[in-house]
Amino acid sequence: xxxxxxxxxxxxxxxxxxxxxxxxxxxxxxxxxxxxxxSLTPKYDVERFGILNRGNPKHADVMVLTGPVxxxxxxxxxALYEQMPEPKLIxxxxxxxxxxxxxxxxxxxxxxxxxxxxxxxxxPGCAARPEAIIDGVVKALEKLDKLAKGEPVQPAHMRGANDxxxxxxxxxxxxxxxxxxxxxxxxVKKEG
Amino acid sequence: xxxxxxxIATVITxxxxxxxxxxxxxxxxxxxxxxxxxxxPLLQPIYDILKLLSKTKVAVNKGQLVLATMYVTMSILxxxxxxxxxxxxxxxxxxxxxxxxxxxxxxxxxxxYSQLGSTRELIQVIAYEPxxxxxxxxxxxxxxxxxxxxxxxxxxLWLPLTFAALMLVLLVKLxxxxxDVAEAHTEIVGGPEIEYSGKFLAMVKVGHxxxxxxxxxxxxxxxxxxxxxxxxAGKLLIVLLAWFIVILVDNSTARLRFGQMARVVLTYGLAxxxxxxxxxxxxxxxxxxxx
Numbered sequence: 302x303x304x305x306x307x308x309x310x311x312x313x314x315x316x317x318x319x320x321x322x323x324x325x326x327x328x329x330x331x332x333x334x335x336x337x338x339x340s341l342t343p344k345y346d347v348e349r350f351g352i353l354n355r356g357n358p359k360h361a362d363v364m365v366l367t368g369p370v371x372x373x374x375x376x377x378x379x380a381l382y383e384q385m386p387e388p389k390l391i392x393x394x395x396x397x398x399x400x401x402x403x404x405x406x407x408x409x410x411x412x413x414x415x416x417x418x419x420x421x422x423x424x425p426g427c428a429a430r431p432e433a434i435i436d437g438v439v440k441a442l443e444k445l446d447k448l449a450k451g452e453p454v455q456p457a458h459m460r461g462a463n464d465x466x467x468x469x470x471x472x473x474x475x476x477x478x479x480x481x482x483x484x485x486x487x488x489v490k491k492e493g
Numbered sequence: 494x495x496x497x498x499x500x501i502a503t504v505i506t507x508x509x510x511x512x513x514x515x516x517x518x519x520x521x522x523x524x525x526x527x528x529x530x531x532x533x534p535l536l537q538p539i540y541d542i543l544k545l546l547s548k549t550k551v552a553v554n555k556g557q558l559v560l561a562t563m564y565v566t567m568s569i570l571x572x573x574x575x576x577x578x579x580x581x582x583x584x585x586x587x588x589x590x591x592x593x594x595x596x597x598x599x600x601x602x603x604x605x606y607s608q609l610g611s612t613r614e615l616i617q618v619i620a621y622e623p624x625x626x627x628x629x630x631x632x633x634x635x636x637x638x639x640x641x642x643x644x645x646x647x648x649x650l651w652l653p654l655t656f657a658a659l660m661l662v663l664l665v666k667l668x669x670x671x672x673d674v675a676e677a678h679t680e681i682v683g684g685p686e687i688e689y690s691g692k693f694l695a696m697v698k699v700g701h702x703x704x705x706x707x708x709x710x711x712x713x714x715x716x717x718x719x720x721x722x723x724x725x726a727g728k729l730l731i732v733l734l735a736w737f738i739v740i741l742v743d744n745s746t747a748r749l750r751f752g753q754m755a756r757v758v759l760t761y762g763l764a765x766x767x768x769x770x771x772x773x774x775x776x777x778x779x780x781x782x783x784x
Contacts, residue, residue, distance in 0.1 A: 312547030318540040346530035348521070351537055357682050359551065359690035360545070386548040386691045 323361035329368025536783020548691035567591035599685030
């Protein structure tokens with residue numbers, strides 16, 4: 302195999318240039334879903350990175366998941382994951398998807414996404430900001446790029462317990478890079 | 494038509510998808526600017542195809558793949574025959590065959606979205622084919638031949654209403670709003686193309702590009718001039734104009750239901766072509782005086 306795209310640099314470049322997204326809500330409160338849709342609007346314009354929201358696992362390369370995995374959605378989540386052709390990436394958006402957050406040990410949930418599937422990028426936040434989500438996708442693509450260059454990262458679905466851990470997106474830093482140093486919750490706290 | 498011209502036609506057929514891909518990149522950029530955003534790189538459609546080619550092969554069943562291959566072959570054949578100067582009627586039937594294979598490929602899987610999309614695809618074929626056929630009839634009235642070889646006559650001056658009707662056909666054929674009923678991404682998630690992935694999706698997309706190339710080639714018939722350079726520039730201009738109109742309409746309308754699509758195309762589209770053909774006939778028979 303030799304990594305994604307068979308190690309062909311042109312195929313890999315096009316893979317990085319054209320990540321199509323499948324967004325699936327595994328039991329989210331819709332807070333993060335709204336933020337994902339916000340990042341698809343003209344204000345954030347993710348299409349400039351070639352990102353398209355396809356709503357179809359067979360066309361998608363990146364799975365963007367929100368919410369803790371409830372016991373009812375687990376089988377659907379696994380079915381969708383199986384239908385995606387490789388190479389594929391998983392991004393967990395929001396605190397619930399990252400760790401299960403307030404729903405940890407709840408009777409009806411399994412916990413975070415990583416209890417069911419290997420996650421490539423964690424985007425924390427409640428709700429995660431559009432800047433952080435875009436940063437998460439960029440981090441996922443950087444991971445693919447590293448993989449192509451033979452650096453020690455394996456795609457999440459091949460990753461064992463001893464391999465390099467997944468990336469964590471820093472939403473506030475990403476937002477500051479876009480909006481300037483005064484933006485973000487820290488700045489609001491200082492003023493208040 | 495000699496051997497050299499057949500070779501040239503084959504070369505043009507080989508490079509046509511790249512030209513259409515570039516046009517679609519321009520489309521995505523113009524669309525983005527119309528929506529006040531930046532938009533993807535101009536080569537984005539090429540990146541998309543290369544990415545799809547690099548993904549692992551997953552197929553639902555062999556029947557669908559055979560039918561999809563036939564669809565792509567037929568679209569390529571139709572475009573090549575147009576360039577080779579074949580009869581417009583034969584090209585029309587080959588285009589119909591391509592659409593039929595595409596629909597059957599959609600029906601070959603048991604996905605409800607694919608089945609729904611294929612039914613809509615059939616209805617849109619029923620809607621645009623009479624208009625296209627009558628447009629060819631109008632071209633025959635003016636030029637006296639069904640051959641697709643370029644004519645010197647300025648068809649747009651003879652057939653302005655037919656050109657307007659062809660805009661409707663173009664909207665349907667290129668899956669542009671308000672008539673993107675069969676592929677309706679936000680509604681039935683791509684319709685007939687929902688079950689393809691990776692290489693096979695890329696193949697179907699290239700088939701769509703050849704169909705688009707054929708539609709543009711038909712549009713380019715509407716500009717003719719005895720001087721070959723003027724004719725070439727004019728043909729390019731008229732294709733770009735038609736493409737811009739399609740993008741403009743795509744961005745300023747919402748999707749209609751497939752029934753509404755069929756009604757508009759079969760009433761206004763047919764009426765425009767029939768009225769235009771009658772007017773041309775009346776002028777030719779000197780029923781209406783013309784300078």
